[in-house]
Amino acid sequence: MLLLGIDIGTSSIKVSVVEADTQKVVVSAHYPEEESLITALQPGWAEQSPEMWWNCMLQAFDRCKASKKFEAKDITAIGIAYQMHGLVLVDKDQNLLRDSIIWCDSRAVTLGNGAFDTLGQEFCLSHLLNSPGNFTAAKLAWVKQNEPELFAKVDKFMLPGDFIAMKLTSQITTSISALSEGIFWDFKTNSISSELMEYYGFDYNLIPEVKPVFAEHGKVDSKIAELTGLKAGTPVTYKAGDQPNNALSLNVLQPGEVAATAGTSGVIYGVSDQLAYDPQSRVNTFAHVNYTETEKRLGVLLCINGTGSLNRWTKNLFSNAVSYQQMNSAAEKINIGADGLQVLPFGNGAERMLNNRLVGAHFCNIDLNLHTQSHIFRAVQEGIAFSFRYGLDIMRSNGLNPNVIRAGKANLFLSDLFLEAFVNSTGVPVELYENDGSVGAALGSGIGAGIFSAPAEAFSNVKCLQLIEPTITTAYEPVYQEWLNLLNKQD
Incomplete structure (x- = not known):
């Protein structure tokens, strides 16, 4: 079938x-x-x-x-x-x-x-x-x-x-x-x-x-x-x-379970059974796919507009002379913190988590005698990871505290550097899965057609490919705080 x-x-x-x-x-x-x-x-x-x-x-x-x-x-x-x-x-x-x-x-x-x-x-x-x-x-x-x-x-x-x-x-x-x-x-x-x-x-x-x-x-x-x-x-x-x-x-369907993506935009999406909201509407709550009047399942969504789009823009800036894999390899050779180069990845429209402000993308502290394209590659991925940390802290303040985040092994989650920056700046382990939106939609149709008795049956073969745990949080925390100070100056 x-x-x-x-x-x-x-x-x-x-x-x-x-x-x-x-x-x-x-x-x-x-x-x-x-x-x-x-x-x-x-x-x-x-x-x-x-x-x-x-x-x-x-x-x-x-x-x-x-x-x-x-x-x-x-x-x-x-x-x-x-x-x-x-x-x-x-x-x-x-x-x-x-x-x-x-x-x-x-x-x-x-x-x-x-x-x-x-x-x-x-x-x-x-x-x-x-x-x-x-x-x-x-x-x-x-x-x-x-x-x-x-x-x-x-x-x-x-x-x-x-x-x-x-x-x-x-x-x-x-x-x-x-x-x-x-x-x-x-x-x-x-x-x-x-x-x-x-x-x-x-x-x-x-x-x-x-x-x-x-x-x-x-x-x-x-x-x-x-x-x-x-x-x-x-x-x-x-x-x-x-x-x-x-x-x-x-298979993120029950309260406390959390998923993430880092494609064109970046998202953390957690499931709750509470009609909860952020007082500033910086993160947003919608009805999840399994929401019903009697069994409320809400998706709490953090969206960062410019994640993969910034990485793509950076690649295009160098006339596509490098592949994403080459960018990742070059970035890995640079020290944590990119020797002071910082990037705010907010150049793709008004950011909800920043109160719908148009902050724009910023490349800051450029040293013309020190920084190379490899520094830019690293600073971009770190800046994206730090924006996830910033948004996750908002979600934590509203009661969502994930023990683990599930993500598809795709887009920025293909980068070992990004994964390192993500788990060590957020302090949350990531489980990686073979995951694809069109495949999920196909299996969703099987649920809707009654071919599967429940969502859990449709995704019973989903297996974790890799677990990445935080190991060097102390190295990333001061760099994140510098990034946060830079962001706060944009107010």
Whole structure:
């Protein structure tokens, strides 16, 4: 029995076909080879074309089919993971109205802050568990305010994964988890927030049909079956944001369990059973994939916008003359602390953990007679690790104290140097797993289709590859304190 997983990333779209019985990957592919374009029409803006996501998904699926390892018609269920917080708008004929305003776009901060002030801090934090900040609801309000003629044509708003499901099935649905990440969900009334809808002047008809994460979200229609080779009627049975999906993939489902990623952005994601919130909304709480009204499972999310994106920028700065592996090897030859060179990795939009400030990326204390590109490589990875430490300290102050963090062996977690800096600056061991968002989405579809009786069964074969424990925390602590002092000077 075959399952199809689709991961709508910021950098590329990945597709995997997974054998349900063994949980083994039959074939995977991604597209494009180079990282996808983010359009910035103004400073602090970030947009992508949803049609680009769709076309890249088709290209990636074609690559999978070209392997001749499976028949597309044998796929029995489809799951979708997607970059969180993006806004996609369509008219009544499901025509796309504009490019998506994606997760790292900062244009709506003032509109979110306005809702926070007017509705009241206590109400927003106790009911929404977040400030409306820079999330999907505020992005929708920006369109309403600044593009009124376009807004008048909007039939439904969606998250990125909802759009891909719509393209497959011609049906538009969402979930409590998706609405909570958009800051539309009232956790006290367990319903869409009437106060937020009224404040922004949104019509309830804009909201798609709400279904569980693990449920049928439509069936592949005949035109798409002809285009893709999928069997008409194949159900989409799972949709989740990339970070809840990553946590699911790492079997992080119960209170106290914690996952991390360090791709384009950096995330620590912990599970709680409490309707808790950060008083400053620097970390955010959403409904996890297994959230129900009777068994509350909340995902507490720390997001750092510029982690892998900074590492990529650094690589591109040297005209791609070095590979990531070469960068890592060169950085390992430099002393801890990069001989005084410090980097603040905050150049990819407003940072929620810094109260939605646009701090920017900073390279500080450069000594022209001492520092080389190898120093830059090390300082970048240390600066990223220190930003994780900073955010984890916020999470600790709100009661989340992980004994271990699970991560996929991918992106920055492929770097021994980054792992060393991460565990020794945070003081928390890391368990590494073979982990992939598209594979997690595929297995999620198996849960939604009833092929697996529970999430634990779907990920029963997940095994730890490596445990990295802190060994030299005393060497990193003074360097972190210097980094923290530098950050505090940006206030």
